[in-house]
Amino acid sequence: MLIGDVARHSGVSTRMLRHYDALGLVRPTGRTAGGYREYTAEDVRRIFHVESLRSLGLSLKQVGRVLEDPASTPSAVVGDLIRWTEERLAREQELLARLRVIDASAPAAWQGVLRMVELMQGLDSNSSARRHQAVLNARSEGVSIPAGLLADAVLAESDPNVAGALRWALARSGGDSVATLAAGVHSGDVDIRRRAVLAITEMPEGSDTTAVLAEALADSDTTVRRHAALELGRRGMTAAVPVLVGMVVEGSHDVDAAEVLGALSRDHGCAGLITTALAAELASPTADSAMRIRLAQALFELSGTAAREALRQLAHDDARDVALVASAFVGVLEARSHEGPGDGSPESA
Structure with missing residues (x-):
């Protein structure tokens, strides 16, 4: 079967078939007397094999490795694909969250976008000093930090000084962060529950925060219960x-x-x-x-x-x-x- 016939039957363009040949992925078994590529039935099956692997997200380089590795098994390949896809989705979700934070800050100019990106990078730093400085700089410069970003940062922060600055900023942000903190109160991680309930105790009093604190009275952790009880008693x-x-x-x-x-x-x-x-x-x-x-x-x-x-x-x-x-x-x-x-x-x- 000549290259044009293969292209019509497989749906793979002649240009791509030549590319496969150049990469060594699918080389036609024979040549006609005139020097044209001639594909056998086995060659065509290999083309469909390549296309199937590409449809699962493998690059052409990865397809080549799979086809040439006799130890490669479908379960191993699919397992790798699942892991790579999950990692890619996590990166995409992180990007989406960043974009939503920037959108929530309603920047009027690119300078505002760049300032928000700088703030997010500061809060994501491995250095507690840099995270603390990011919060202090935002406060001193009058940057409006979205409540959702602050709430997420509060739940993740382990350094007490940084956590205190974040809670202070969150309590004065005026944004709706109770839902995020409430989810933290129900977390399976006791450290997150402690951070969440402590942040809620510093929020302006309201029926929504009071309800969350009332639920925290039944928490299995004594620290969570005590934080909630002190604030509820004051209320x-x-x-x-x-x-x-x-x-x-x-x-x-x-x-x-x-x-x-x-x-x-x-x-x-x-x-x-x-x-x-x-x-x-x-x-x-x-x-x-x-x-x-x-x-x-x-x-x-x-x-x-x-x-x-x-x-x-x-x-x-x-x-x-x-x-x-x-x-x-x-x-x-x-x-x-x-x-x-x-x-x-x-x-x-």
């Missing part, structure tokens, strides 16, 4: 009380937890609930003197007669250090009560 959510009481018991940010419990007791009418929870911990057989002192400090922050009565009982505690601390707290509260309302104390609030 007046009594659902945070059990975690906050647990923080006092465990001695983890217990001073902050006690202050939040005190504010909840005064501003949201749940002094009885909190006092009951603290009293239950005092009655626990595992409540050593250090824990009872922390519980006394938390009771001191509360409003209401029940909390004061619990402190009076602790003033007679068998452990001298606990009794001394509780007695001091009772004395302070009694002095404040004699001063009258309006002095800013828990009892007068």
Whole structure:
């Protein structure tokens, strides 16, 4: 079969067939008396083999290696193609994300595009110092960083200084990043969940962020739960009380937890609930003197007669250090009560 006939039957142009011949991919077995290429049935089958491999994404060079390697198996070739395709798609997705970030920044001139590219390159740097500098430069130059870019950077950032700068910028970006952070709160990576919930605690208060924090109260990680509880308590959510009481018991940010419990007791009418929870911990057989002192400090922050009565009982505690601390707290509260309302104390609030 002459080259023209092969081209008509295979759909491969004569130009491409000559190219295959020059590369050694498909060389016609014979020549006519006039010197024209003459293809056998086996040559035509090889042409279709080449075309099939090309359709899967192999380059002509790769096709040549596959055809010449007797150890090459279909499963190995297809496996390589899957890996290469996944890598290419990842690069394309990364490019698409960058283009969307640039589009979201609504640049009015090419200088804006170049500045955004520079910022993204800075945030992608392996150097924490360079990432930090990229954020600081953007802030000092008044560059508007899209909230989506900031949220992604926050979830990926492990350096505490850079993370703090990113959260600061994100909280002031005014963009919609809650969905990205919410996805981070549900991540299987505990470090990402911690970064996400911490970022949400610094966002402006809203029902959407409150709902995400409420879900985080049930997280398996204590750090995630504690971050969520402190912020929810500040927002007046009594659902945070059990975690906050647990923080006092465990001695983890217990001073902050006690202050939040005190504010909840005064501003949201749940002094009885909190006092009951603290009293239950005092009655626990595992409540050593250090824990009872922390519980006394938390009771001191509360409003209401029940909390004061619990402190009076602790003033007679068998452990001298606990009794001394509780007695001091009772004395302070009694002095404040004699001063009258309006002095800013828990009892007068």
